Each structure stands twice: as C-alpha cells, then as structure tokens.
C-alpha cells in the first residue's frame with residue numbers, strides 16, 4: 757500500500773560536500789552542502805543564491821569541491837549553522853546561524869593550496885575537485901535557489917583509495933562517502949552485487 761503525503765523536504769540521500777570559495781576580501785569560505793550530483797566530468801550544485809558560497813562562486817567562477825568521508829561528521833557539525841555572510845541574513849539569524857570569518861579554524865580543518873584555483877582544498881578530505889563555474893540557472897520565483905554547473909578540472913585523491921598506486925581508478929570498496937539522508941548522516945552499506953556497468957566503465961573495460 758502506498759500513501760500520499762506532503763513531505764516538507766525531498767532529501768532522498770546525496771553526498772555531503774564541503775565547498776571552498778574565495779570571499780570578496782580574499783579570505784576563504786567553506787560550507788557544507790548536499791544538493792550535488794555528478795555527470796561526466798561536471799557537477800551540478802544546488803544552493804540558495806543568498807549563501808556566501810553561491811555569491812562567491814558566481815563572482816569568482818571557481819571553487820573546490822571537497823568530499824568528506826564519514827569520519828569527518830564532527831567537522832561538518834562544527835560548520836553547521838555558520839555562514840560567511842556578514843551581516844547574517846535575517847532568515848538565517850532566525851534559524852540560529854551566526855557569522856564566522858574563519859570556517860576552517862572553526863571546524864578544525866586545514867587549508868591546502870590548490871593548483872588551478874584560488875580557493876584552498878581541505879587537507880582532511882580524501883577527495884578534492886578543483887572546479888570552474890560554467891553556467892548557472894535560477895529556479896522559478898519566489899525561490900532563491902540556483903543550480904550551478906561546474907566543470908571539474910583537477911582531481912586529487914588520497915592514495916589509499918586507489919585500486920593501485922598508479923591507477924586512475926578509485927576502489928569503490930575503499931571510499932566511504934558521507935550521505936545526507938533527509939536531515940541525518942549515513943554511510944554506505946556493503947556492496948550487494950556486481951553491476952553490469954562495471955565491465956563497461958570500470959578498470960577492466962580496456963578504455
């Protein structure tokens with residue numbers, strides 16, 4: 757039996773990412789978000805256009821998408837309810853957000869210089885994706901949401917996640933992404949079966 761409901765949110769489970777961008781004064785900002793999905797060498801990021809991150813990304817046209825594994829939940833917790841917007845927008849202040857100039861320090865995370873973009877990487881994250889903004893699309897009014905298409909231009913992976921040290925392939929059994937499922941954090945469960953796509957795109961596909 758299915759039942760018709762009217763859920764307040766439709767967060768059916770996506771990766772949590774930490775986006776680093778550069779503020780107008782040249783300092784770095786860092787924000788957790790989870791409306792992110794991947795297509796080929798690109799990523800689509802859904803955010804409020806009022807967030808400091810979206811404003812930085814649209815102005816500077818570059819960012820780093822850092823992927824935390826589940827052991828970084830405490831750091832993500834420290835970043836929750838912080839904003840790089842000063843003053844704090846009224847709607848956020850009402851929800852308990854406060855301004856934080858040093859998000860890296862507040863979360864106990866370490867900035868690492870990037871190679872192609874000004875925004876720093878997050879050392880503690882096993883995956884860093886340096887990216888450039890290609891396009892953005894505003895959602896229909898009265899929403900303030902924007903979908904931002906970014907192209908991944910450089911991929912940094914913690915070596916321990918690779919199939920072997922010289923490989924361009926990540927071993928999915930070693931990567932444990934942080935998943936936001938509705939408003940709670942989950943990891944992935946163990947692999948359930950082999951996929952028919954693995955021989956087509958995987959390390960033994962001959963490509």
Ligand SMILES: Cc1cc2nc3c(=O)[nH]c(=O)nc-3n(C[C@H](O)[C@H](O)[C@H](O)COP(=O)(O)O)c2cc1C
Pocket residue numbers: 772785786787788789790791792802803804806807808809810832835836837838839840841853936
């Ligand atoms: C786990 C998690 C996921 C989030 N996902 C999103 C998201 O997908 N889009 C969004 O606009 N905000 C999301 N947020 C809220 C932003 O982190 C929040 O708006 C924050 O203030 C952004 O920082 P900034 O204002 O410095 O850019 C998420 C927060 C957390 C903790």
